[in-house]
Amino acid sequence: MRLLRDNPDGHDVTVYASNVDPGAAALSAADVAAVEPRYVGNDAYAQFALDFCAKHHIDVLIPPRRLDALAGRAADFAAIGTRLMCSPLPxxxxxxNKVRTYESAAAAGIPVPPWRAVSDAEGLRAAVEELSMTDPRLCIKPSGEYSAFGFRILDDGPLTMASLLAAPEPLVSVDAVANAMRQAAEAGEKVPELLVMPFLxxxxxxxxxxxxxxxxxxxxxxxxxxxxxxxxxxxxxxxxxxxxxxxxxxxxxxxxxxxxxxxxxxxxxxxxxxxxxxxxxxxxxxxxxxxxxxxxxxxxxxxxxxxxxxxxxxxVAEAVMEVDPNPVVPEPLPLPTLPAVATMEPQAWAV
Structure with a gap:
Protein backbone atom coordinates (compact mmCIF):
# COMPACT_ATOMS: atom_id res chain seq x y z
CA MET A 1 0.00 0.00 0.00
CA ARG A 2 2.82 2.40 0.85
CA LEU A 3 4.44 1.87 -2.55
CA LEU A 4 1.16 2.65 -4.31
CA ARG A 5 0.70 5.83 -2.29
CA ASP A 6 4.35 6.90 -2.68
CA ASN A 7 4.32 6.44 -6.43
CA PRO A 8 6.94 8.25 -8.56
CA ASP A 9 4.28 9.95 -10.70
CA GLY A 10 2.90 11.82 -7.70
CA HIS A 11 -0.68 10.63 -8.21
CA ASP A 12 -3.06 10.64 -5.27
CA VAL A 13 -4.10 7.04 -4.62
CA THR A 14 -6.96 5.91 -2.41
CA VAL A 15 -6.53 2.32 -1.25
CA TYR A 16 -9.59 0.15 -0.68
CA ALA A 17 -9.06 -3.20 1.05
CA SER A 18 -11.40 -6.05 1.89
CA ASN A 19 -11.12 -9.19 3.97
CA VAL A 20 -13.39 -11.83 5.42
CA ASP A 21 -11.97 -10.98 8.86
CA PRO A 22 -13.05 -7.54 10.15
CA GLY A 23 -10.00 -7.56 12.44
CA ALA A 24 -7.43 -8.09 9.68
CA ALA A 25 -4.46 -5.75 10.11
CA ALA A 26 -4.45 -4.84 6.41
CA LEU A 27 -7.83 -3.16 6.83
CA SER A 28 -6.35 -0.72 9.33
CA ALA A 29 -3.71 0.35 6.82
CA ALA A 30 -6.22 1.01 4.03
CA ASP A 31 -8.07 4.25 3.38
CA VAL A 32 -11.37 2.40 3.08
CA ALA A 33 -12.02 -1.06 4.53
CA ALA A 34 -14.75 -3.58 3.81
CA VAL A 35 -15.80 -7.07 4.87
CA GLU A 36 -15.99 -9.78 2.22
CA PRO A 37 -18.50 -12.66 2.14
CA ARG A 38 -16.81 -15.67 3.73
CA TYR A 39 -18.18 -18.87 2.19
CA VAL A 40 -19.35 -18.27 -1.36
CA GLY A 41 -18.68 -19.80 -4.75
CA ASN A 42 -16.79 -18.21 -7.60
CA ASP A 43 -19.81 -16.62 -9.28
CA ALA A 44 -21.00 -15.01 -6.07
CA TYR A 45 -17.54 -13.77 -5.19
CA ALA A 46 -17.03 -12.27 -8.65
CA GLN A 47 -20.40 -10.53 -8.37
CA PHE A 48 -19.40 -9.13 -4.96
CA ALA A 49 -16.18 -7.76 -6.47
CA LEU A 50 -18.00 -6.27 -9.46
CA ASP A 51 -20.62 -4.61 -7.26
CA PHE A 52 -17.97 -3.26 -4.90
CA CYS A 53 -15.87 -1.82 -7.72
CA ALA A 54 -18.90 -0.24 -9.38
CA LYS A 55 -20.15 1.27 -6.12
CA HIS A 56 -16.77 2.76 -5.19
CA HIS A 57 -15.57 3.65 -8.71
CA ILE A 58 -12.43 1.51 -8.38
CA ASP A 59 -9.90 2.16 -11.16
CA VAL A 60 -7.61 -0.84 -10.60
CA LEU A 61 -8.34 -4.15 -8.87
CA ILE A 62 -5.30 -6.13 -7.64
CA PRO A 63 -6.55 -9.49 -6.33
CA PRO A 64 -4.16 -11.65 -4.27
CA ARG A 65 -6.73 -14.45 -3.78
CA ARG A 66 -9.73 -15.99 -5.52
CA LEU A 67 -7.99 -15.54 -8.85
CA ASP A 68 -9.95 -18.41 -10.38
CA ALA A 69 -13.13 -16.45 -9.66
CA LEU A 70 -11.89 -13.22 -11.23
CA ALA A 71 -9.35 -14.01 -13.97
CA GLY A 72 -11.98 -14.71 -16.62
CA ARG A 73 -14.01 -11.59 -15.83
CA ALA A 74 -11.67 -8.84 -17.09
CA ALA A 75 -14.22 -7.71 -19.70
CA ASP A 76 -16.95 -7.46 -17.05
CA PHE A 77 -14.73 -5.28 -14.88
CA ALA A 78 -13.73 -3.15 -17.87
CA ALA A 79 -17.41 -2.55 -18.60
CA ILE A 80 -17.80 -0.80 -15.23
CA GLY A 81 -14.54 1.15 -15.61
CA THR A 82 -12.28 -1.09 -13.52
CA ARG A 83 -9.07 -2.63 -14.87
CA LEU A 84 -8.30 -6.09 -13.49
CA MET A 85 -4.62 -6.82 -12.78
CA CYS A 86 -4.44 -10.57 -13.29
CA SER A 87 -2.88 -13.20 -15.52
CA PRO A 88 -5.22 -14.96 -17.99
CA LEU A 89 -7.57 -17.64 -16.69
CA PRO A 90 -5.78 -20.61 -18.36
CA ASN A 97 -2.74 -26.52 -8.78
CA LYS A 98 0.79 -27.76 -8.06
CA VAL A 99 0.30 -31.01 -9.98
CA ARG A 100 -0.61 -29.13 -13.16
CA THR A 101 2.19 -26.64 -12.48
CA TYR A 102 4.86 -29.34 -12.18
CA GLU A 103 3.57 -31.27 -15.18
CA SER A 104 3.61 -28.18 -17.38
CA ALA A 105 6.99 -26.98 -16.12
CA ALA A 106 8.63 -30.38 -16.57
CA ALA A 107 7.27 -30.62 -20.12
CA ALA A 108 8.97 -27.28 -20.85
CA GLY A 109 12.32 -28.51 -19.55
CA ILE A 110 12.15 -26.59 -16.26
CA PRO A 111 13.69 -28.49 -13.31
CA VAL A 112 11.12 -29.70 -10.76
CA PRO A 113 11.64 -31.92 -7.70
CA PRO A 114 10.47 -35.54 -7.59
CA TRP A 115 6.84 -35.67 -6.48
CA ARG A 116 3.84 -37.94 -6.20
CA ALA A 117 0.19 -36.94 -5.90
CA VAL A 118 -1.88 -38.97 -3.42
CA SER A 119 -5.48 -38.86 -2.25
CA ASP A 120 -5.75 -41.83 0.12
CA ALA A 121 -3.78 -43.58 2.85
CA GLU A 122 -2.56 -46.38 0.61
CA GLY A 123 -1.28 -43.94 -1.99
CA LEU A 124 0.50 -41.96 0.71
CA ARG A 125 2.33 -45.01 2.05
CA ALA A 126 3.31 -46.14 -1.46
CA ALA A 127 4.67 -42.69 -2.36
CA VAL A 128 6.64 -42.46 0.88
CA GLU A 129 8.13 -45.91 0.34
CA GLU A 130 9.17 -45.05 -3.22
CA LEU A 131 10.59 -41.56 -2.63
CA SER A 132 12.36 -42.42 0.62
CA MET A 133 14.64 -44.79 -1.29
CA THR A 134 16.54 -41.75 -2.61
CA ASP A 135 15.44 -38.94 -0.27
CA PRO A 136 15.35 -39.67 3.46
CA ARG A 137 13.45 -36.52 4.46
CA LEU A 138 10.06 -36.04 2.81
CA CYS A 139 7.22 -33.56 3.20
CA ILE A 140 3.58 -33.20 2.21
CA LYS A 141 1.42 -30.26 1.18
CA PRO A 142 -1.99 -29.81 -0.45
CA SER A 143 -1.68 -29.59 -4.22
CA GLY A 144 -4.05 -26.66 -4.49
CA GLU A 145 -3.20 -24.55 -1.45
CA TYR A 146 -1.59 -21.14 -1.35
CA SER A 147 0.69 -20.38 1.60
CA ALA A 148 1.98 -22.97 4.08
CA PHE A 149 -1.39 -24.30 5.23
CA GLY A 150 -1.24 -28.10 5.31
CA PHE A 151 2.54 -28.30 4.94
CA ARG A 152 4.18 -30.94 7.14
CA ILE A 153 7.57 -32.65 7.30
CA LEU A 154 7.22 -36.42 7.59
CA ASP A 155 9.16 -37.80 10.55
CA ASP A 156 8.67 -41.25 12.09
CA GLY A 157 11.71 -40.98 14.36
CA PRO A 158 11.52 -40.75 18.15
CA LEU A 159 11.60 -37.36 19.82
CA THR A 160 15.11 -36.48 20.99
CA MET A 161 16.08 -33.99 23.66
CA ALA A 162 17.93 -31.93 21.05
CA SER A 163 14.81 -31.60 18.88
CA LEU A 164 12.64 -30.91 21.93
CA LEU A 165 14.80 -27.95 22.91
CA ALA A 166 15.20 -26.64 19.36
CA ALA A 167 12.81 -24.33 17.53
CA PRO A 168 9.60 -26.22 16.69
CA GLU A 169 9.13 -27.72 13.23
CA PRO A 170 5.88 -28.78 11.53
CA LEU A 171 6.55 -32.51 11.99
CA VAL A 172 4.06 -35.35 11.63
CA SER A 173 4.37 -39.12 11.29
CA VAL A 174 3.33 -41.04 8.20
CA ASP A 175 0.91 -43.08 10.33
CA ALA A 176 -0.77 -39.93 11.64
CA VAL A 177 -1.35 -38.56 8.14
CA ALA A 178 -2.51 -41.93 6.79
CA ASN A 179 -4.95 -42.33 9.69
CA ALA A 180 -6.30 -38.81 9.20
CA MET A 181 -6.88 -39.49 5.50
CA ARG A 182 -8.57 -42.82 6.22
CA GLN A 183 -10.81 -41.43 8.96
CA ALA A 184 -11.86 -38.50 6.76
CA ALA A 185 -12.74 -40.84 3.90
CA GLU A 186 -14.75 -43.12 6.20
CA ALA A 187 -16.65 -40.11 7.55
CA GLY A 188 -17.51 -38.94 4.04
CA GLU A 189 -15.27 -35.88 4.27
CA LYS A 190 -13.41 -34.60 1.24
CA VAL A 191 -9.76 -35.67 1.28
CA PRO A 192 -7.67 -33.09 -0.59
CA GLU A 193 -5.01 -34.22 -3.02
CA LEU A 194 -1.59 -34.08 -1.36
CA LEU A 195 1.88 -33.87 -2.86
CA VAL A 196 4.60 -36.05 -1.39
CA MET A 197 8.07 -34.77 -2.23
CA PRO A 198 11.58 -34.33 -0.78
CA PHE A 199 12.02 -31.59 1.79
CA LEU A 200 14.08 -29.21 -0.33
CA VAL A 316 13.63 -8.12 8.39
CA ALA A 317 12.27 -6.44 11.54
CA GLU A 318 8.81 -5.75 12.88
CA ALA A 319 7.16 -2.39 12.26
CA VAL A 320 4.48 -0.79 14.41
CA MET A 321 1.94 1.79 13.27
CA GLU A 322 -0.79 3.74 15.03
CA VAL A 323 -4.32 2.97 13.85
CA ASP A 324 -7.84 3.94 14.83
CA PRO A 325 -9.08 1.76 17.71
CA ASN A 326 -12.32 0.90 15.93
CA PRO A 327 -11.93 1.30 12.17
CA VAL A 328 -15.21 1.74 10.34
CA VAL A 329 -15.81 -1.38 8.28
CA PRO A 330 -18.85 -1.36 5.97
CA GLU A 331 -21.03 -4.43 5.81
CA PRO A 332 -20.61 -6.70 2.77
CA LEU A 333 -22.79 -5.93 -0.20
CA PRO A 334 -25.87 -8.15 -0.69
CA LEU A 335 -25.27 -11.14 -2.91
CA PRO A 336 -27.46 -12.84 -5.49
CA THR A 337 -28.98 -16.19 -4.53
CA LEU A 338 -26.38 -18.74 -5.58
CA PRO A 339 -25.26 -22.09 -4.18
CA ALA A 340 -22.78 -21.51 -1.36
CA VAL A 341 -19.68 -23.66 -1.19
CA ALA A 342 -16.69 -23.66 1.13
CA THR A 343 -13.87 -21.57 -0.32
CA MET A 344 -10.46 -20.30 0.73
CA GLU A 345 -10.56 -17.10 2.73
CA PRO A 346 -9.35 -14.19 0.57
CA GLN A 347 -6.92 -11.57 1.80
CA ALA A 348 -6.99 -7.82 1.25
CA TRP A 349 -7.21 -6.35 -2.25
CA ALA A 350 -6.81 -2.80 -3.37
CA VAL A 351 -6.50 -0.03 -5.19
Whole structure:
Protein backbone atom coordinates (compact mmCIF):
# COMPACT_ATOMS: atom_id res chain seq x y z
CA MET A 1 0.00 0.00 0.00
CA ARG A 2 2.82 2.40 0.85
CA LEU A 3 4.44 1.87 -2.55
CA LEU A 4 1.16 2.65 -4.31
CA ARG A 5 0.70 5.83 -2.29
CA ASP A 6 4.35 6.90 -2.68
CA ASN A 7 4.32 6.44 -6.43
CA PRO A 8 6.94 8.25 -8.56
CA ASP A 9 4.28 9.95 -10.70
CA GLY A 10 2.90 11.82 -7.70
CA HIS A 11 -0.68 10.63 -8.21
CA ASP A 12 -3.06 10.64 -5.27
CA VAL A 13 -4.10 7.04 -4.62
CA THR A 14 -6.96 5.91 -2.41
CA VAL A 15 -6.53 2.32 -1.25
CA TYR A 16 -9.59 0.15 -0.68
CA ALA A 17 -9.06 -3.20 1.05
CA SER A 18 -11.40 -6.05 1.89
CA ASN A 19 -11.12 -9.19 3.97
CA VAL A 20 -13.39 -11.83 5.42
CA ASP A 21 -11.97 -10.98 8.86
CA PRO A 22 -13.05 -7.54 10.15
CA GLY A 23 -10.00 -7.56 12.44
CA ALA A 24 -7.43 -8.09 9.68
CA ALA A 25 -4.46 -5.75 10.11
CA ALA A 26 -4.45 -4.84 6.41
CA LEU A 27 -7.83 -3.16 6.83
CA SER A 28 -6.35 -0.72 9.33
CA ALA A 29 -3.71 0.35 6.82
CA ALA A 30 -6.22 1.01 4.03
CA ASP A 31 -8.07 4.25 3.38
CA VAL A 32 -11.37 2.40 3.08
CA ALA A 33 -12.02 -1.06 4.53
CA ALA A 34 -14.75 -3.58 3.81
CA VAL A 35 -15.80 -7.07 4.87
CA GLU A 36 -15.99 -9.78 2.22
CA PRO A 37 -18.50 -12.66 2.14
CA ARG A 38 -16.81 -15.67 3.73
CA TYR A 39 -18.18 -18.87 2.19
CA VAL A 40 -19.35 -18.27 -1.36
CA GLY A 41 -18.68 -19.80 -4.75
CA ASN A 42 -16.79 -18.21 -7.60
CA ASP A 43 -19.81 -16.62 -9.28
CA ALA A 44 -21.00 -15.01 -6.07
CA TYR A 45 -17.54 -13.77 -5.19
CA ALA A 46 -17.03 -12.27 -8.65
CA GLN A 47 -20.40 -10.53 -8.37
CA PHE A 48 -19.40 -9.13 -4.96
CA ALA A 49 -16.18 -7.76 -6.47
CA LEU A 50 -18.00 -6.27 -9.46
CA ASP A 51 -20.62 -4.61 -7.26
CA PHE A 52 -17.97 -3.26 -4.90
CA CYS A 53 -15.87 -1.82 -7.72
CA ALA A 54 -18.90 -0.24 -9.38
CA LYS A 55 -20.15 1.27 -6.12
CA HIS A 56 -16.77 2.76 -5.19
CA HIS A 57 -15.57 3.65 -8.71
CA ILE A 58 -12.43 1.51 -8.38
CA ASP A 59 -9.90 2.16 -11.16
CA VAL A 60 -7.61 -0.84 -10.60
CA LEU A 61 -8.34 -4.15 -8.87
CA ILE A 62 -5.30 -6.13 -7.64
CA PRO A 63 -6.55 -9.49 -6.33
CA PRO A 64 -4.16 -11.65 -4.27
CA ARG A 65 -6.73 -14.45 -3.78
CA ARG A 66 -9.73 -15.99 -5.52
CA LEU A 67 -7.99 -15.54 -8.85
CA ASP A 68 -9.95 -18.41 -10.38
CA ALA A 69 -13.13 -16.45 -9.66
CA LEU A 70 -11.89 -13.22 -11.23
CA ALA A 71 -9.35 -14.01 -13.97
CA GLY A 72 -11.98 -14.71 -16.62
CA ARG A 73 -14.01 -11.59 -15.83
CA ALA A 74 -11.67 -8.84 -17.09
CA ALA A 75 -14.22 -7.71 -19.70
CA ASP A 76 -16.95 -7.46 -17.05
CA PHE A 77 -14.73 -5.28 -14.88
CA ALA A 78 -13.73 -3.15 -17.87
CA ALA A 79 -17.41 -2.55 -18.60
CA ILE A 80 -17.80 -0.80 -15.23
CA GLY A 81 -14.54 1.15 -15.61
CA THR A 82 -12.28 -1.09 -13.52
CA ARG A 83 -9.07 -2.63 -14.87
CA LEU A 84 -8.30 -6.09 -13.49
CA MET A 85 -4.62 -6.82 -12.78
CA CYS A 86 -4.44 -10.57 -13.29
CA SER A 87 -2.88 -13.20 -15.52
CA PRO A 88 -5.22 -14.96 -17.99
CA LEU A 89 -7.57 -17.64 -16.69
CA PRO A 90 -5.78 -20.61 -18.36
CA UNK A 91 -2.55 -19.63 -16.59
CA UNK A 92 -4.34 -19.22 -13.27
CA UNK A 93 -6.04 -22.61 -13.61
CA UNK A 94 -2.66 -24.30 -14.09
CA UNK A 95 -0.74 -22.42 -11.42
CA UNK A 96 -3.34 -22.76 -8.67
CA ASN A 97 -2.74 -26.52 -8.78
CA LYS A 98 0.79 -27.76 -8.06
CA VAL A 99 0.30 -31.01 -9.98
CA ARG A 100 -0.61 -29.13 -13.16
CA THR A 101 2.19 -26.64 -12.48
CA TYR A 102 4.86 -29.34 -12.18
CA GLU A 103 3.57 -31.27 -15.18
CA SER A 104 3.61 -28.18 -17.38
CA ALA A 105 6.99 -26.98 -16.12
CA ALA A 106 8.63 -30.38 -16.57
CA ALA A 107 7.27 -30.62 -20.12
CA ALA A 108 8.97 -27.28 -20.85
CA GLY A 109 12.32 -28.51 -19.55
CA ILE A 110 12.15 -26.59 -16.26
CA PRO A 111 13.69 -28.49 -13.31
CA VAL A 112 11.12 -29.70 -10.76
CA PRO A 113 11.64 -31.92 -7.70
CA PRO A 114 10.47 -35.54 -7.59
CA TRP A 115 6.84 -35.67 -6.48
CA ARG A 116 3.84 -37.94 -6.20
CA ALA A 117 0.19 -36.94 -5.90
CA VAL A 118 -1.88 -38.97 -3.42
CA SER A 119 -5.48 -38.86 -2.25
CA ASP A 120 -5.75 -41.83 0.12
CA ALA A 121 -3.78 -43.58 2.85
CA GLU A 122 -2.56 -46.38 0.61
CA GLY A 123 -1.28 -43.94 -1.99
CA LEU A 124 0.50 -41.96 0.71
CA ARG A 125 2.33 -45.01 2.05
CA ALA A 126 3.31 -46.14 -1.46
CA ALA A 127 4.67 -42.69 -2.36
CA VAL A 128 6.64 -42.46 0.88
CA GLU A 129 8.13 -45.91 0.34
CA GLU A 130 9.17 -45.05 -3.22
CA LEU A 131 10.59 -41.56 -2.63
CA SER A 132 12.36 -42.42 0.62
CA MET A 133 14.64 -44.79 -1.29
CA THR A 134 16.54 -41.75 -2.61
CA ASP A 135 15.44 -38.94 -0.27
CA PRO A 136 15.35 -39.67 3.46
CA ARG A 137 13.45 -36.52 4.46
CA LEU A 138 10.06 -36.04 2.81
CA CYS A 139 7.22 -33.56 3.20
CA ILE A 140 3.58 -33.20 2.21
CA LYS A 141 1.42 -30.26 1.18
CA PRO A 142 -1.99 -29.81 -0.45
CA SER A 143 -1.68 -29.59 -4.22
CA GLY A 144 -4.05 -26.66 -4.49
CA GLU A 145 -3.20 -24.55 -1.45
CA TYR A 146 -1.59 -21.14 -1.35
CA SER A 147 0.69 -20.38 1.60
CA ALA A 148 1.98 -22.97 4.08
CA PHE A 149 -1.39 -24.30 5.23
CA GLY A 150 -1.24 -28.10 5.31
CA PHE A 151 2.54 -28.30 4.94
CA ARG A 152 4.18 -30.94 7.14
CA ILE A 153 7.57 -32.65 7.30
CA LEU A 154 7.22 -36.42 7.59
CA ASP A 155 9.16 -37.80 10.55
CA ASP A 156 8.67 -41.25 12.09
CA GLY A 157 11.71 -40.98 14.36
CA PRO A 158 11.52 -40.75 18.15
CA LEU A 159 11.60 -37.36 19.82
CA THR A 160 15.11 -36.48 20.99
CA MET A 161 16.08 -33.99 23.66
CA ALA A 162 17.93 -31.93 21.05
CA SER A 163 14.81 -31.60 18.88
CA LEU A 164 12.64 -30.91 21.93
CA LEU A 165 14.80 -27.95 22.91
CA ALA A 166 15.20 -26.64 19.36
CA ALA A 167 12.81 -24.33 17.53
CA PRO A 168 9.60 -26.22 16.69
CA GLU A 169 9.13 -27.72 13.23
CA PRO A 170 5.88 -28.78 11.53
CA LEU A 171 6.55 -32.51 11.99
CA VAL A 172 4.06 -35.35 11.63
CA SER A 173 4.37 -39.12 11.29
CA VAL A 174 3.33 -41.04 8.20
CA ASP A 175 0.91 -43.08 10.33
CA ALA A 176 -0.77 -39.93 11.64
CA VAL A 177 -1.35 -38.56 8.14
CA ALA A 178 -2.51 -41.93 6.79
CA ASN A 179 -4.95 -42.33 9.69
CA ALA A 180 -6.30 -38.81 9.20
CA MET A 181 -6.88 -39.49 5.50
CA ARG A 182 -8.57 -42.82 6.22
CA GLN A 183 -10.81 -41.43 8.96
CA ALA A 184 -11.86 -38.50 6.76
CA ALA A 185 -12.74 -40.84 3.90
CA GLU A 186 -14.75 -43.12 6.20
CA ALA A 187 -16.65 -40.11 7.55
CA GLY A 188 -17.51 -38.94 4.04
CA GLU A 189 -15.27 -35.88 4.27
CA LYS A 190 -13.41 -34.60 1.24
CA VAL A 191 -9.76 -35.67 1.28
CA PRO A 192 -7.67 -33.09 -0.59
CA GLU A 193 -5.01 -34.22 -3.02
CA LEU A 194 -1.59 -34.08 -1.36
CA LEU A 195 1.88 -33.87 -2.86
CA VAL A 196 4.60 -36.05 -1.39
CA MET A 197 8.07 -34.77 -2.23
CA PRO A 198 11.58 -34.33 -0.78
CA PHE A 199 12.02 -31.59 1.79
CA LEU A 200 14.08 -29.21 -0.33
CA UNK A 201 17.22 -27.45 0.86
CA UNK A 202 17.82 -23.77 1.51
CA UNK A 203 18.26 -21.15 0.31
CA UNK A 204 14.75 -20.41 -0.84
CA UNK A 205 14.77 -17.94 -3.72
CA UNK A 206 11.70 -15.78 -4.27
CA UNK A 207 11.62 -13.90 -7.58
CA UNK A 208 9.18 -11.00 -7.86
CA UNK A 209 8.40 -10.47 -11.54
CA UNK A 210 6.83 -7.68 -13.57
CA UNK A 211 5.66 -8.69 -17.02
CA UNK A 212 3.53 -7.38 -19.85
CA UNK A 213 0.50 -9.36 -21.07
CA UNK A 214 1.53 -12.37 -23.09
CA UNK A 215 4.41 -13.36 -20.83
CA UNK A 216 7.00 -10.68 -21.63
CA UNK A 217 9.27 -10.21 -18.61
CA UNK A 218 10.06 -6.54 -18.01
CA UNK A 219 12.12 -6.86 -14.84
CA UNK A 220 12.53 -9.10 -11.82
CA UNK A 221 14.03 -8.99 -8.33
CA UNK A 222 15.28 -12.31 -6.91
CA UNK A 223 15.71 -12.45 -3.14
CA UNK A 224 17.34 -15.21 -1.14
CA UNK A 225 15.95 -15.93 2.32
CA UNK A 226 18.15 -16.77 5.30
CA UNK A 227 16.19 -16.57 8.54
CA UNK A 228 15.48 -12.89 9.20
CA UNK A 229 17.86 -11.78 6.45
CA UNK A 230 17.32 -11.30 2.72
CA UNK A 231 19.69 -10.75 -0.20
CA UNK A 232 18.57 -9.22 -3.48
CA UNK A 233 20.46 -11.59 -5.74
CA UNK A 234 22.28 -10.43 -8.87
CA UNK A 235 22.14 -13.56 -11.04
CA UNK A 236 21.74 -13.70 -14.83
CA UNK A 237 20.83 -17.39 -14.46
CA UNK A 238 17.90 -16.59 -12.17
CA UNK A 239 16.73 -13.83 -14.49
CA UNK A 240 16.92 -16.22 -17.45
CA UNK A 241 14.90 -18.85 -15.57
CA UNK A 242 12.30 -16.25 -14.58
CA UNK A 243 12.04 -15.10 -18.20
CA UNK A 244 11.52 -18.70 -19.33
CA UNK A 245 8.80 -19.34 -16.73
CA UNK A 246 6.97 -16.06 -17.33
CA UNK A 247 6.93 -16.71 -21.07
CA UNK A 248 5.93 -20.38 -20.73
CA UNK A 249 2.98 -19.66 -18.44
CA UNK A 250 2.10 -16.34 -20.18
CA UNK A 251 2.13 -14.44 -16.90
CA UNK A 252 1.03 -10.82 -16.66
CA UNK A 253 1.78 -7.93 -14.30
CA UNK A 254 2.94 -8.93 -10.78
CA UNK A 255 3.76 -12.58 -10.16
CA UNK A 256 6.14 -14.55 -7.96
CA UNK A 257 8.38 -17.55 -8.59
CA UNK A 258 9.76 -19.64 -5.72
CA UNK A 259 12.76 -21.93 -6.00
CA UNK A 260 14.63 -24.22 -3.62
CA UNK A 261 17.64 -26.48 -3.93
CA UNK A 262 17.54 -30.18 -4.78
CA UNK A 263 20.89 -31.96 -4.94
CA UNK A 264 22.65 -28.57 -5.17
CA UNK A 265 20.56 -27.39 -8.13
CA UNK A 266 17.66 -24.89 -8.11
CA UNK A 267 14.26 -26.45 -8.78
CA UNK A 268 10.80 -24.95 -9.03
CA UNK A 269 8.86 -24.90 -5.78
CA UNK A 270 5.80 -22.97 -6.96
CA UNK A 271 4.61 -20.02 -9.03
CA UNK A 272 2.07 -17.58 -7.67
CA UNK A 273 0.12 -15.71 -10.39
CA UNK A 274 -0.31 -12.80 -7.96
CA UNK A 275 1.84 -10.31 -6.04
CA UNK A 276 3.88 -11.90 -3.25
CA UNK A 277 3.45 -11.01 0.41
CA UNK A 278 7.09 -9.89 0.42
CA UNK A 279 6.80 -7.59 -2.59
CA UNK A 280 7.64 -4.59 -0.41
CA UNK A 281 11.24 -5.84 -0.17
CA UNK A 282 11.73 -4.82 -3.80
CA UNK A 283 11.62 -1.15 -2.78
CA UNK A 284 15.22 -1.61 -1.65
CA UNK A 285 16.12 -2.37 -5.26
CA UNK A 286 15.31 1.24 -6.10
CA UNK A 287 12.18 0.51 -8.13
CA UNK A 288 8.46 0.64 -7.42
CA UNK A 289 7.08 -2.60 -8.85
CA UNK A 290 3.44 -2.14 -7.76
CA UNK A 291 3.20 1.26 -9.44
CA UNK A 292 5.07 0.03 -12.51
CA UNK A 293 2.46 -2.74 -12.79
CA UNK A 294 -0.36 -0.18 -12.56
CA UNK A 295 1.27 1.79 -15.39
CA UNK A 296 1.61 -1.34 -17.54
CA UNK A 297 -2.04 -2.17 -16.93
CA UNK A 298 -3.35 1.33 -17.68
CA UNK A 299 -0.86 2.66 -20.22
CA UNK A 300 1.26 -0.27 -21.46
CA UNK A 301 4.41 1.43 -20.12
CA UNK A 302 6.12 0.57 -16.82
CA UNK A 303 7.82 3.93 -16.46
CA UNK A 304 10.96 2.19 -15.21
CA UNK A 305 14.11 3.99 -16.33
CA UNK A 306 16.82 1.86 -14.72
CA UNK A 307 17.42 -1.77 -13.77
CA UNK A 308 16.88 -2.89 -10.17
CA UNK A 309 19.72 -2.38 -7.70
CA UNK A 310 20.78 -5.92 -6.76
CA UNK A 311 23.37 -7.33 -4.38
CA UNK A 312 21.62 -5.55 -1.49
CA UNK A 313 21.48 -7.22 1.95
CA UNK A 314 18.38 -6.70 4.13
CA UNK A 315 17.32 -7.50 7.68
CA VAL A 316 13.63 -8.12 8.39
CA ALA A 317 12.27 -6.44 11.54
CA GLU A 318 8.81 -5.75 12.88
CA ALA A 319 7.16 -2.39 12.26
CA VAL A 320 4.48 -0.79 14.41
CA MET A 321 1.94 1.79 13.27
CA GLU A 322 -0.79 3.74 15.03
CA VAL A 323 -4.32 2.97 13.85
CA ASP A 324 -7.84 3.94 14.83
CA PRO A 325 -9.08 1.76 17.71
CA ASN A 326 -12.32 0.90 15.93
CA PRO A 327 -11.93 1.30 12.17
CA VAL A 328 -15.21 1.74 10.34
CA VAL A 329 -15.81 -1.38 8.28
CA PRO A 330 -18.85 -1.36 5.97
CA GLU A 331 -21.03 -4.43 5.81
CA PRO A 332 -20.61 -6.70 2.77
CA LEU A 333 -22.79 -5.93 -0.20
CA PRO A 334 -25.87 -8.15 -0.69
CA LEU A 335 -25.27 -11.14 -2.91
CA PRO A 336 -27.46 -12.84 -5.49
CA THR A 337 -28.98 -16.19 -4.53
CA LEU A 338 -26.38 -18.74 -5.58
CA PRO A 339 -25.26 -22.09 -4.18
CA ALA A 340 -22.78 -21.51 -1.36
CA VAL A 341 -19.68 -23.66 -1.19
CA ALA A 342 -16.69 -23.66 1.13
CA THR A 343 -13.87 -21.57 -0.32
CA MET A 344 -10.46 -20.30 0.73
CA GLU A 345 -10.56 -17.10 2.73
CA PRO A 346 -9.35 -14.19 0.57
CA GLN A 347 -6.92 -11.57 1.80
CA ALA A 348 -6.99 -7.82 1.25
CA TRP A 349 -7.21 -6.35 -2.25
CA ALA A 350 -6.81 -2.80 -3.37
CA VAL A 351 -6.50 -0.03 -5.19
Missing amino acids: SVEVLT DDPEISIDCLSAPGGVLLTCVPRAKDGRFRTLVDSPDLESLARHLVQHFELSYLTNIQLRQYKDEPVLLEINPRPSAGLFHTAFAGINLPWAAVRVLLHGDSGLTRPPRLGVHLA
